[in-house]
Structures are given as C-alpha cells and as structure tokens.
Amino acid sequence: MMILAQQLLLGVLIGGLYGLAAAGLSLVFGVMRVLDVAHGELIMLGGYGTFWLVTLLGVDPFLALGLVIPGALALGVALYWGLFAFVVRADEATRVKNSLLIGFGLALALHALAVRLWTADERSVPTPYGGAVFTVAGLSIPAVRLLSLVLAFALILSLQLLLTRWRWGKAIRATAEDWQAALLTGIDVRRAYLLAFALGTALAGAAGTLVTIGYAVSPSIGLEWTLKALIVVVLAGLGSMPGTFVGGLVLGVAEAASAAAFGGPYREVVGLVIFVVVLVVRPRGLFGR
Amino acid sequence: MAGRPVATPLLALHGVEAAHGDVRAVSDVSLSVAAGEMVALLGPNGAGKSTLLACAAGLLRPRAGTIRFDGEDIAGVSAHRIVDLGLALVPEGRRLFGGMTVDENLELGAFAPRARAGAAAALERVFALFPVLAERRRQPVGTLSGGQQQMVAVGRALMTNPRLLMLDEPSLGIAPRLVTAIFEAVVAINRAGVGILLVEQNVHAALSLAHRGYVLENGRIVGEGSGAGLLGDPHVRRAYLGPLAVRE
Amino acid sequence: MRRRWAAVSAVALGALALLPLATPREDILNFVFLVLLGITLAESWNIVAGYAGQVNLGHAAFFGLGALLTRRLWTTGTPIVAAMLAGAVLATGFAVVIGVAAFRLRGAYFAIGTLALGEILRTTVSNVLPEISTLPAASIAAYRLTDRYYAALVLAAVTVAAVAALASSRLGLGMRAIREDEEAAAASGVGALRLKLAALALSTGLAGLAGGLFAYYHISYYASHPFGPQWTFDALLMTYIGGVGTLHGPLLGAVLYVVLKEYLAVRWVDLHLLIFGALFVAIVLLLPGGLVQAAARVRRLLRRRR
Numbered sequence: 141m142m143i144l145a146q147q148l149l150l151g152v153l154i155g156g157l158y159g160l161a162a163a164g165l166s167l168v169f170g171v172m173r174v175l176d177v178a179h180g181e182l183i184m185l186g187g188y189g190t191f192w193l194v195t196l197l198g199v200d201p202f203l204a205l206g207l208v209i210p211g212a213l214a215l216g217v218a219l220y221w222g223l224f225a226f227v228v229r230a231d232e233a234t235r236v237k238n239s240l241l242i243g244f245g246l247a248l249a250l251h252a253l254a255v256r257l258w259t260a261d262e263r264s265v266p267t268p269y270g271g272a273v274f275t276v277a278g279l280s281i282p283a284v285r286l287l288s289l290v291l292a293f294a295l296i297l298s299l300q301l302l303l304t305r306w307r308w309g310k311a312i313r314a315t316a317e318d319w320q321a322a323l324l325t326g327i328d329v330r331r332a333y334l335l336a337f338a339l340g341t342a343l344a345g346a347a348g349t350l351v352t353i354g355y356a357v358s359p360s361i362g363l364e365w366t367l368k369a370l371i372v373v374v375l376a377g378l379g380s381m382p383g384t385f386v387g388g389l390v391l392g393v394a395e396a397a398s399a400a401a402f403g404g405p406y407r408e409v410v411g412l413v414i415f416v417v418v419l420v421v422r423p424r425g426l427f428g429r
Numbered sequence: 430m431a432g433r434p435v436a437t438p439l440l441a442l443h444g445v446e447a448a449h450g451d452v453r454a455v456s457d458v459s460l461s462v463a464a465g466e467m468v469a470l471l472g473p474n475g476a477g478k479s480t481l482l483a484c485a486a487g488l489l490r491p492r493a494g495t496i497r498f499d500g501e502d503i504a505g506v507s508a509h510r511i512v513d514l515g516l517a518l519v520p521e522g523r524r525l526f527g528g529m530t531v532d533e534n535l536e537l538g539a540f541a542p543r544a545r546a547g548a549a550a551a552l553e554r555v556f557a558l559f560p561v562l563a564e565r566r567r568q569p570v571g572t573l574s575g576g577q578q579q580m581v582a583v584g585r586a587l588m589t590n591p592r593l594l595m596l597d598e599p600s601l602g603i604a605p606r607l608v609t610a611i612f613e614a615v616v617a618i619n620r621a622g623v624g625i626l627l628v629e630q631n632v633h634a635a636l637s638l639a640h641r642g643y644v645l646e647n648g649r650i651v652g653e654g655s656g657a658g659l660l661g662d663p664h665v666r667r668a669y670l671g672p673l674a675v676r677e
Numbered sequence: 678m679r680r681r682w683a684a685v686s687a688v689a690l691g692a693l694a695l696l697p698l699a700t701p702r703e704d705i706l707n708f709v710f711l712v713l714l715g716i717t718l719a720e721s722w723n724i725v726a727g728y729a730g731q732v733n734l735g736h737a738a739f740f741g742l743g744a745l746l747t748r749r750l751w752t753t754g755t756p757i758v759a760a761m762l763a764g765a766v767l768a769t770g771f772a773v774v775i776g777v778a779a780f781r782l783r784g785a786y787f788a789i790g791t792l793a794l795g796e797i798l799r800t801t802v803s804n805v806l807p808e809i810s811t812l813p814a815a816s817i818a819a820y821r822l823t824d825r826y827y828a829a830l831v832l833a834a835v836t837v838a839a840v841a842a843l844a845s846s847r848l849g850l851g852m853r854a855i856r857e858d859e860e861a862a863a864a865s866g867v868g869a870l871r872l873k874l875a876a877l878a879l880s881t882g883l884a885g886l887a888g889g890l891f892a893y894y895h896i897s898y899y900a901s902h903p904f905g906p907q908w909t910f911d912a913l914l915m916t917y918i919g920g921v922g923t924l925h926g927p928l929l930g931a932v933l934y935v936v937l938k939e940y941l942a943v944r945w946v947d948l949h950l951l952i953f954g955a956l957f958v959a960i961v962l963l964l965p966g967g968l969v970q971a972a973a974r975v976r977r978l979l980r981r982r983r
Contacts, residue, residue, distance in 0.1 A: 175785045226962055236785040240732065241917065241961045244910070249954030256948070307540070314526045314537055320488055321524040323508035324517070326541030326589055363906065367796065370789055379528065405804040412793045412800070419790050420778050 142278060147396040149279055155392020156289040157350055159385035161365055162372035163296055164343030170378040171316040171336035173232050174224055177243035180366030181250040182341055186212055186348020187357030188258055194265045201265045201353045202287065205346055212345025216338035219246075228333055247362060254359040264356040288350040295346055296385045299339070303381065312336050316379070371415040377428020387426065437500065439464040439593050439624050440485065440516065445494035445504075447477075447484050454480040455648045458494070462593060467616075467625040469635040469656065471669060472645035478628045479521055481645070482595050485626075486518040487511040498593070513541040515592035519599060523582040525570045532566045534581055538588025547590055555584035558614045576607025583614060593624035600631050612638060632669040636660045686837075693830055697823045706826050710894065712935045713829035714887060715915055717836045719927030721883035722912035724840060727922030728849060729876040730856030731780075735791030736912055738798045739768035739881035741904030743888025745802070748810055748900075751892065757828075761889030768885025769878050776877045780870055795906060803901035811897035825894045832890055836883050841924055843879065852876050856922075914953055918960055920969030929968045 165179045176182075189208050193199040199207065223246065227238045272283035303309040308331075315322040315332040323329050351357065351365070368391065376387025391411055398410035418425060438461035447455040455477040462468045470478050483489040485496055487508035496504040498516050526534050535555060539548035556563040559580040565573065570581055579599055586594055596615065600608045608631070616638055619625045629635035636642055642659045644652035652662060659665050693713075697706060718740070725733045743764035750760035775794060782790050812820075843849040851872050891903050911934070912927075919930025934953070941949040964970055 175789075177789075223958065223962070233784060237732065238961055240785055240788055242958050244913070245954045245957035245961065247954070248910070248914075248957065249951050252948065252951035252954060256951070310529075310533060310537060311540060313528065317526045317528060318524055320508075321520065321526065322537075323488065324486060324512065324520060324524075325537050325585060326509050326512035326544065327537070328507075328509045367793070371793075374789075405800070408800050409797055412797045415793045416790055416797070419782060419786055419793075423782075423786065 144397075144400050146279055147400045148393055149281065150285075151392040151394075151396025152389055153282070153285040153289050153354075153392070154395075155389035156292040156385070157347055157354070157388070158368050158372050158391050159388025160292040160295060160343060160350070161347040162369040162376065162384050162388055163299060163381055164340035164347070165366075165369040166373045166376070166378055166381070166384050167299075167312075167336055167343070168340035169373065171312055172224070172228055172333045173235050174227060174239040174337075175236055175243065176224075176246075176340070177240060177366055177370075178247040178250060178362075179243075179340075179344055179369055180364065181247045181254075181362040182212070182215070182344035183348040183351065183365045183369075184254060184357060184359065184362045185215070185250065186345030187352035187361070188254060188263070188348075189345065190349040190352045191258075191263050191265055191357060201267050201349070202291070205291070205349050208345045208349045209342050212342040213338045215345070216341025217334065219341065220334050220337040224337060225330070225333075228330075247366070251359050251362055254362075258359070260359055262356045262358040263352070265352050267353065282354070285354040288354045292347070292350060293385065295343065296381055299343065300381045302339070308332070308335055312339075367415075368411065371411045373425075374415055374418050374423075375425055377425025380427045383427030390426075438462060438497075439466075439499055440626065441495075441497045442481070442485065443495045443497075445481065445484060445491045445496060447480050447489055447491045449480060449489075453648065455484075455491075455645075458645070458648070458650055460643050460650065460653075462624050462626050464592065464624055465619070465622050466641065467619045467627065467639045469632075469639035469642035469659075470626060470628045470645060471632050471635065471642060471659075471665075473668075476645045477648040478645055479597055482518055482520075482597050482626070482628060485511075485516065485595060486520075488518075509541065512589050512591075513543050515543065515590070517586040517589045517591035517594050519582050519586045519594065519596045521597040521601065523575075523578045525578055525581055525585070527571045528569070530567050530569055531562055531573070531581055534570055534585050535562075535588055538585035539590075541589055544588055544590040548588065551588050551590060555587055558587075558617060559584060559610070574604070574607075576603040576611070579603055579607070579611055580614070583611065587618065591623055593626065594618060595626040595628075597628045598630060599627075600629060600634070608634075632665070633660070636665075690830075690834060694827075697826055703822055706822050708935070708939060710822075710826055710829050711939075712932055713826075713833040714890060714894075715911065715931035715935050716833045716928050717829075717883060717887045717890070718908065718912040719915035719919070719931045720833075720836045720840050721880050721887065722909070723916045723921060723927045724843065724880040724883075725873075725876050726913075726916060727926075728843065728852040728856060729873045730852075731784075731873070732788040732913075733791050733877075733880070734788050734906075734909055734913075735793075735795035735798075736880075736884055737904055737906055737908040738791075738795040739772060739884040740888040740891070740908050741798060741802065741901070742768045742771055743885030744892040744903040745888070745900065747889035748892035752810075752813065752816070757889075757893055761886055761893070764889040764892070765882045765885035768888065769882040772877050772881035773874055776874050777870070780873050780877075792906070792909075795904065795909065799901050799904035799906075802904055803899070806900040808900070809897050810900050817896055820896065825890070828890055828893060832883075832886055837924070837928065839879065839883065844924060848872065848875060914957055916967075917957060918953075918967050920967030921965075923966075923969045926967050926969045933968070 161183055165176065168174055168176055186208050189211060190201060190204045193204040193207055194201050223242055224239065227235055227242060230238060267284055270284055274281040274283060303313055311322065311327045312332050312335060314325065314327060315329050319329050372384060372387040372391050375390065376384045394410055394414060395407045399407040440462040443459045445455060445458045458481060472478055480489065484491045487503065487506055490505045495502055498514055503511055535552060539545060539551060561577060562580055562584065570578055583599065599611055612634055615625060627635055627639060636656045636659050639656040641655055643650055644665060652659065652665065654662065696709065722733065722736050725731055746767045747760045747764035750763055751757050779787060779790055888903055915930035915934045916927045918933060919928065920926025938949050960967055
C-alpha cells in the first residue's frame with residue numbers, strides 16, 4: 141500500500157512538469173492553430189541551456205530559470221519570425237499541416253544539433269541539496285522534485301495572471317477565440333501570435349530546466365516530451381491553463397498507477413492509450429471548450 | 430429626408446470588385462458615406478453586402494477598385510489598422526469573445542491607440558445607450574440573450590472610437606423589442622456625429638432612418654437614392670416591401 | 678511522354694537486375710538494397726499522404742508488424758515468400774481495423790493519433806520481446822546477399838508499378854478528389870471512408886512486405902527496431918523532399934536521401950539529419966512540391982529560353 145502511495149506521489153511530482161510542458165504547446169496551438177511538434181526539442185534545449193549555465197558558469201540550477209526563461213523568450217521570437225510567421229499566412233487547415241511538417245523538420249535538426257554539441261549521453265545537473273528528502277506520513281518526498289513542482293505551479297499561475305490581467309494577455313485570448321473579431325477590435329493579431337509563441341517557448345525552456353534538475357536531459361527526451369505534452373493537451377483540452385496543469389497531474393498519476401499495476405515498462409503505454417482513446421471518444425478533452 | 434449633395438465623403442468605394450475564392454461576389458461597386466451620414470445598404474441574401482463590408486473593414490482584399498477613408502487608400506490595409514483610423518465594423522453574427530465577460534469584451538474594444546485615452550468615457554456612453562448591459566457587466570457573454578449580445582457587439586465597436594460605424598445585419602435573429610432598442614441606439618450614435626453604413630434585412634426600418642440608401646443585387650448597385658425616395662421606389666417596394674418580399 | 682518513362686524504367690530495371698552479375702562488391706549491393714528499401718517505404722507512405730491526403734505518422738507500425746510475423750514464420754520453416762505475404766496480411770488487417778476509428782480524426786489529429794499508435798506498438802513489442810532476434814547458424818551460413826537484393830528490386834518495382842496503376846485508376850482519381858476537398862467529394866457520392874481505407878490497405882500492405890524484406894535481410898536486430906518512428910520519418914522525409922503526391926517524387930527522394938546519408942555517414946554522422954531537417958523545412962516553406970516541382974520549374978525555364 142505504501143509502495144503504491146509512494147509511486148503515486150512521484151507521479152504527481154512529475155505530473156506537474158507534464159502540465160508545464162503542455163501549457164506552452166496548448167497556448168501556441170490554441171492561439172495560432174500551429175502544432176509545434178518541435179516543442180519537446182525546445183524543452184530539451186532549455187535543459188541543455190541549464191546544464192551549460194550550471195556546469196560552465198556555476199549558476200545555481202533553480203536560479204538558472206531566471207536566465208533560461210528570457211533566453212527561451214528570445215529564441216521563441218526568433219523562431220516565430222524565422223519560421224512560423226510564414227506558416228500563419230495560410231488558412232487554418234494548411235496551417236496545421238504545415239506546422240506539423242515544419243515542426244518535424246525543426247525537431248530533426250535540433251535533435252541532430254544536440255547530439256553534435258552534447259553527445260547522446262544523458263546529462264544531469266547536480267545540486268548541493270540534491271539528496272535532501274522530506275519524510276511525511278511515511279512517504280519520502282525528494283526536495284528537488286517538490287521544489288520543481290511548486291515552481292511549475294507558480295509558472296502556470298503566472299501565465300494565468302498574464303492572460304487575464306495583462307492587456308496583451310487578453311488580446312491573446314481574444315485572438316484564440318476569434319482572430320477576425322480580434323482584428324476588428326483593433327488587435328494586431330500578428331503580434332498576438334508572436335507573443336503567444338514566445339511565451340510558449342519560454343514555458344518549454346522552463347520545463348526543460350526543471351526536468352534537467354529533477355531528472356536528466358538527453359537528446360532523446362525531445363520526442364518523449366512532445367508526446368507527453370500532446371497527450372496532456374488532448375486530455376485536458378484547449379483553453380484552460382489550470383486545466384492543462386491538472387491534466388498533467390492526471391497523466392503523471394495514471395502512469396504511476398499503471399506502472400504499479402502492470403510493471404514499469406508499461407508506464408509509457410498507458411499515456412499513449414489514454415491519448416488515443418480521448419482523441420477518438422472526446423476530442424475536446426476534459427476541460428476544453 | 431431629401432438627398433443632399435455630399436462634399437468629400439468620409440468613406441468612398443469606387444469600382445470595387447471582390448471575390449470569395451473563385452466566386453465573384455461584387456462587381457464594379459461604387460458608394461459613399463459622408464461624415465455624420467446614415468446610409469443603408471440593401472439587397473437580397475447573397476448579393477454581396479457582407480463581402481463589401483469585409484473589404485472596407487480590411488478582412489478581404491478587393492480584386493479591383495479603390496476604397497478611401499478620409500481620402501486615404503485603405504484597400505488591402507490590415508484590419509486592425511483600419512480600426513485605428515476610425516472605421517469599425519459590427520460583423521454579422523455578433524462574433525463576441527464568448528469566454529469573456531461583458532466588461533472584458535467592451536474593454537477590448539478600446540485596444541487600438543485611438544481608443545485608449547477615452548476608454549472610460551466611452552464605456553459610460555455604452556452603458557448609457559444600453560442600460561441593461563450595465564447590470565450584467567461581470568457576466569460571461571455566452572449567458573446573454575441574442576439581443577443583449579448584439580448590444581455588446583455594437584458597444585464593443587463603439588469603444589473603438591469610430592468616425593464611421595458599419596453594421597452587418599444587426600437585427601438578425603433578435604426579438605423585435607430589442608431590435609427597436611438597437612435601432613434607437615444606432616440613431617443616437619449617428620446623431621452624435623458618427624457616420625453609419627447599415628446593412629439590413631429590415632428594409633422599412635433601415636430606409637426610414639437613413640439619409641440615403643443603395644440597393645445591391647447580384648454584386649452590383651442597381652439603385653440609389655434618399656431614404657424616403659427609395660421607400661417610394663416601385664422596384665424596391667415590389668422586391669423588398671411587398672407581401673411577397675422575404676420578411677424577418 | 679508515357680512511353681519515354683516506360684522505356685527509361687525498363688532500362689533502369691534491367692541495369693539494376695544485372696548489377697549483381699557485373700560486380701561482386703557487397704558494399705555496392707548493400708547500398709542499392711537500402712535505396713530500394715527506401716523507395717518501397719516512401720512510395721508506400723505516399724499512397725496515404727499523397728493520394729488520400731492524410732499524414733500517417735504510424736507507418737513504422739506496419740513495417741514492424743510485417744517484419745515480426747515474417748521473421749517468426751520464416752525462422753520456423755515457412756518459405757520466405759509465404760512468410761512475407763503473411764506479414765503483409767497482418768499489417769493490412771491491423772490497418773483496416775484501426776483505420777475505421779483512426780479516420781474519424783482529421784488532419785493533425787490523425788497524424789498525432791497514428792504516431793501514438795505506432796509508439797504503443799513499439800513499446801509493447803519492446804517489452805514483450807526484448808531480446809535480439811538472430812538467425813539460426815544454418816541460415817547465416819546459407820545467407821546470400823543477391824537473394825535479398827533481388828527481393829528488394831522486385832518489391833520496389835512492384836510498389837512503383839502499383840502506385841502508377843493506382844494513380845491512373847478510378848480508385849486513384851477518387852482518392853485524389855477526397856484529398857482536394859473532402860466535403861465536395863462526399864457530396865458527389867464518393868465513399869470517402871472506403872476509399873481512404875483502400876489507400877491505407879495498399880499502403881500498409883506494401884509497408885508490411887517491406888518489413889518482411891527487412892526481416893529477410895538482417896541477420897540480427899532488436900524485435901522492436903523496425904517499429905521505431907525513424908522508419909516513418911525516413912519515409913516522410915524522402916517523400917516530401919522528392920515531392921509528395923507524385924509518382925517519381927518518393928523515388929527521387931529515396932535516392933537522394935540514401936546517397937546523401939551514406940556520403941555523410943563516414944565523417945558527419947549527426948549532420949545528415951541536421952541537413953535533412955533544414956532541407957525539409959525549406960521545402961515545406963518554399964518548394965512544397967519537392968524536387969519534382971523544382972525539376973518542372975527548371976524544365977519550364979529552359980523551354981522559355983528557347
């Protein structure tokens with residue numbers, strides 16, 4: 141019983157990161173109808189950026205967030221101007237297809253670049269407090285992962301505040317609902333797209349940092365995390381950031397439960413099966429509109 | 430009201446040709462609206478009225494012809510910039526931001542630079558025009574009735590601080606009681622100096638209120654005149670006002 | 678025009694058939710084998726993408742299923758041809774069963790749904806059959822590369838011929854109609870789902886045969902390897918670079934892909950994917966019709982010069 145509870149707890153801890161990873165993808169897809177399948181690679185880059193900051197500059201891993209997020213924002217702007225600004229010129233159906241393809245090419249290139257720069261080995265980032273563990277009610281909670289969960293939640297909350305209080309946050313939401321109506325209200329929809337994409341990339345970078353701190357980074361986490369993010373986006377539906385966070389937790393717990401029930405190797409499968417089932421049965425997800 | 434010679438029109442379309450995909454919707458259309466004027470644009474479904482408004486609003490690029498707003502050529506200019514020049518559109522079907530409240534929808538209307546400064550005052554004016562909205566400020570717009578939603582749509586466009594307001598079928602699908610309120614509001618807006626280009630199915634109401642009108646059929650202008658003049662026109666009477674005419 | 682292509686194809690086919698007699702060099706035969714396998718994978722993938730208009734990211738699942746059954750049957754005594762056909766039947770059967778549900782999804786959802794399906798199969802197989810599958814010693818001793826080579830040649834030729842036949846058949850035209858505009862096609866009475874399933878069946882059947890070829894060719898490999906997404910992505914790359922929806926596109930793309938990959942593999946192993954990724958993006962943005970479109974433009978340019 142304790143073992144199950146422990147597993148579920150670990151599932152919650154990583155579920156928060158799934159939610160964060162999905163939030164960026166959901167924002168971009170919801171606003172621009174662009175399916176950036178290179179999102180996982182952006183997470184990976186965030187992770188490697190953190191790795192460099194820690195090992196080369198000695199920055200504390202969690203503080204590295206303060207550098208990775210602005211860096212990822214800048215990268216998002218560059219990627220939008222360089223690639224996705226062209227994609228959004230087409231109508232919605234073409235847009236989705238093209239973004240899928242372009243994201244795929246981008247993912248391939250970024251993956252190869254990562255292998256070149258950092259080799260295919262796993263890297264992790266040591267923290268001085270790395271081994272610390274809280275023990276609550278007989279369950280052990282790794283301090284680093286707990287802090288990651290808290291930070292992930294804080295980031296989602298900040299995003300929600302941005303989207304509801306900031307003028308351009310509201311413009312982004314309006315654009316997601318009806319881009320033509322947004323134009324008629326005087327909103328520069330192209331700029332809304334740019335901001336949404338930059339924010340999405342920043343969220344990916346942050347997720348990468350937290351993943352690397354609590355777990356590890358390697359070039360292959362790109363596809364893995366793109367799938368996780370996709371699963372959560374489909375599970376939670378579009379249009380609600382808190383809902384996406386909850387969706388991440390649900391996936392984390394579901395994985396933990398299935399690992400406990402069927403054994404470790406099937407952890408991955410349950411997420412994918414949920415994904416396919418939700419896609420076919422209830423495409424708009426749990427919280428979507 | 431008798432037609433007056435128009436000086437420099439605020440909005441002037443000349444020889445406009447536009448298409449939806451491959452289908453030509455509008456051919457060689459010329460019309461104008463002077464500052465402070467109310468002009469009605471009438472015609473059967475599919476005549477091209479919405480297409481014309483979409484061109485003027487910047488949502489659709491015309492294939493040929495010119496569209497001038499206050500002398501400036503705006504054909505092909507991005508829609509959000511046209512809003513910032515003072516030309517606003519209340520599109521057909523309301524097109525509100527359903528996930529947001531009345532307040533948030535109206536507030537977004539003041540997004541453009543020209544509308545930012547006077548936003549607070551504009552909001553007061555909207556609530557003065559539509560008191561029922563003031564009671565429902567915090568409600569999500571999805572919970573409002575069709576007529577109330579239309580009020581929000583008109584209000585949102587009004588928040589952009591327009592010099593000319595275009596409305597596409599504002600009475601469509603709305604209870605008659607609320608239609609009157611909306612038309613009264615449109616007249617009040619016009620009296621405050623805002624030009625109006627009104628596309629309406631309710632031909633009688635539109636022509637009674639407007640200074641001038643145009644009739645669009647199959648993408649071409651087939652009639653033009655003062656409001657009263659068109660009301661008396663035999664073709665208009667037969668096609669749009671007679672017992673066989675399609676009524677709302 | 679048709680006759681010219683037929684003649685060129687016949688010559689090419691003949692040359693390739695004679696190649697093993699002209700040279701005993703195994704590296705050349707292996708290289709051409711990879712090209713032929715690539716052609717089969719790309720052309721088969723193109724059937725769903727180019728003619729039915731859907732991006733199927735689970736192609737590797739059918740490649741893997743074909744390999745799985747072929748390997749199992751062949752190593753337990755079934756003649757290779759029968760084993761390969763059985764593999765193809767398994768792949769097609771599975772495709773048709775999930776296709777009914779999968780085709781309820783549109784566009785991007787179909788793509789990511791099929792991707793998920795492929796990954797489900799790969800993960801399951803790698804858990805259920807984690808060992809390396811190795812041929813028994815007797816088979817290794819009797820291994821002849823030329824057999825594999827001719828099998829690949831026949832399969833590639835059959836695939837290209839099948840796609841060519843499809844393109845000009847009524848089935849193919851119907852599929853093309855769906856790709857252009859699904860609603861209009863449905864309105865005109867074209868049974869959209871049935872056509873899409875037909876395209877999927879042909880595509881996955883050929884992929885299953887390719888999987889059988891893979892099982893025939895490799896001496897040892899992890900059972901889950903042919904289920905890996907890189908096989909789908911390879912097919913995707915080859916098809917788009919060459920020109921999706923055309924007959925020659927996937928063929929050209931496969932040749933370019935394998936040539937470039939082999940050329941770069943020696944020193945710049947990782948770079949070839951970087952280059953392909955960038956090339957792919959450039960093509961999607963600038964030249965959606967791939968090499969075939971580029972060739973057509975060049976031809977038009979030259980004609981204008983005259």
